[in-house]
Amino acid sequence: MTHINSKLVHQGRSSAEQALAVNPPLLRASTTVFPSLAAFKSSYRGVTFETPRYGRSGTSTAFELQTAMASICNTQSCIATSCGLSACAAVLSAYAKPGAQLLIQKEVYGPCKALADNELTQQQVDIDYFDSPQQLPDLITPKTSLIFLEVPTSLSMKMLDIRAMAEIARQHKIPLACDATWGTPYFFDAHGLGINISIHAATKYINGHSDTLLGLITGSYQDLEQTRRWCERYGSHAAPDACWLTLRGLRTLSVRMERHQENALHVARYLQTQPQVKNVLFPALPSDPGHSLWQQQFSGAAGPFSIELQPCDEASFEKFIDSLKLFSLGTSWGGFESLVMPAIPHHLRSEKTLPDEGRMLRLHIGLEDKGDLCADLQQALSRLKTCD
Numbered sequence: 565m566t567h568i569n570s571k572l573v574h575q576g577r578s579s580a581e582q583a584l585a586v587n588p589p590l591l592r593a594s595t596t597v598f599p600s601l602a603a604f605k606s607s608y609r610g611v612t613f614e615t616p617r618y619g620r621s622g623t624s625t626a627f628e629l630q631t632a633m634a635s636i637c638n639t640q641s642c643i644a645t646s647c648g649l650s651a652c653a654a655v656l657s658a659y660a661k662p663g664a665q666l667l668i669q670k671e672v673y674g675p676c677k678a679l680a681d682n683e684l685t686q687q688q689v690d691i692d693y694f695d696s697p698q699q700l701p702d703l704i705t706p707k708t709s710l711i712f713l714e715v716p717t718s719l720s721m722k723m724l725d726i727r728a729m730a731e732i733a734r735q736h737k738i739p740l741a742c743d744a745t746w747g748t749p750y751f752f753d754a755h756g757l758g759i760n761i762s763i764h765a766a767t768k769y770i771n772g773h774s775d776t777l778l779g780l781i782t783g784s785y786q787d788l789e790q791t792r793r794w795c796e797r798y799g800s801h802a803a804p805d806a807c808w809l810t811l812r813g814l815r816t817l818s819v820r821m822e823r824h825q826e827n828a829l830h831v832a833r834y835l836q837t838q839p840q841v842k843n844v845l846f847p848a849l850p851s852d853p854g855h856s857l858w859q860q861q862f863s864g865a866a867g868p869f870s871i872e873l874q875p876c877d878e879a880s881f882e883k884f885i886d887s888l889k890l891f892s893l894g895t896s897w898g899g900f901e902s903l904v905m906p907a908i909p910h911h912l913r914s915e916k917t918l919p920d921e922g923r924m925l926r927l928h929i930g931l932e933d934k935g936d937l938c939a940d941l942q943q944a945l946s947r948l949k950t951c952d
């Protein structure tokens with residue numbers, strides 16, 4: 565079984581409690597009881613990471629998901645955490661020892677940047693930001709403990725040369741971590757590109773149904789050792805219910821991603837032809853500056869992208885947003901439904917240099933009919949009066 569589509573369906577379904585059911589059961593537990601003292605002792609010998617000991621280290625529901633995800637990502641190991649942000653926070657914190665330096669990409673997910681700037685810097689950790697691999701050699705010091713990036717960047721949708729990053733990280737023996745939420749393992753082979761620690765907000769596509777939060781971190785046993793220890797010591801834990809829902813969502817990841825891609829490309833091309841739209845930021849479009857890097861590093865495109873409107877007044881902008889019917893107004897993305905989110909409030913934007921004269925917004929293109937989605941945008945755009 566080597567193809568991702570077969571793994572998506574068959575991995576993570578071998579729980580002993582499963583009996584003859586297709587799906588593993590949802591096993592909720594805080595306390596695990598042992599049949600003998602010998603069994604109790606051996607569970608604490610850490611034979612594997614996935615030995616039931618106590619609810620905090622997971623039940624078979626989390627183990628099934630972690631095993632499936634590691635296999636799907638072609639690596640050895642996976643850690644489930646309570647949400648995508650807690651997964652990013654666990655990795656950043658695990659390497660944020662006093663005196664260490666973290667190198668973080670400038671336009672990472674806003675809450676990660678807020679964590680770094682407001683919390684980690686108070687623990688005598690130096691944080692330096694970069695936006696291209698060329699800047700790294702000048703920034704790396706003997707204290708650099710981690711390089712952390714995200715592709716494409718949230719909102720600004722910028723691509724980065726990951727192979728170049730991985731080569732520099734390898735030469736300096738610094739672990740490279742990447743928030744790979746947008747591409748998912750279906751479109752993005754993080755470890756194949758040389759990333760040591762890959763982070764997924766499974767809240768988004770992997771669960772795919774907008775009904776749970778979950779974070780997943782993947783990598784080799786060795787590359788995840790420091791993060792795993794941090795998660796154990798700080799009690800970072802994923803609830804069995806969230807793992808079960810995510811395992812269920814995982815089964816259809818491939819079909820959903822294909823449809824998200826088809827719809828997103830269709831809607832993006834349509835928006836490019838609209839006079840009220842100044843720019844479409846989507847690396848899958850040949851006109852996007854990140855297009856060739858996207859082609860080299862991704863096997864497909866997910867459903868979120870950003871657009872910049874022509875300058876317009878607030879009232880007209882409000883009318884545009886409020887008259888959308890199929891696009892609901894809300895943060896997050898990755899569910900089956902289409903969403904729109906203006907790039908306000910500004911604290912959500914980690915990069916102050918995003919174009920401001922026009923209005924930025926992020927669309928998530930869901931699984932609706934692509935013609936209906938364009939028609940919905942059309943009727944809303946017709947209410948947008950741009951300033952001359």
Ligand SMILES: *Cc1c(COP(=O)(O)O)cnc(C)c1O
Nearest residue numbers: 647648649673745765767777778
């Ligand atoms: C949504 C998101 C997160 C955070 O995930 P939560 O489950 O909402 O905490 C992290 N990184 C990226 C790129 C995201 O889009």
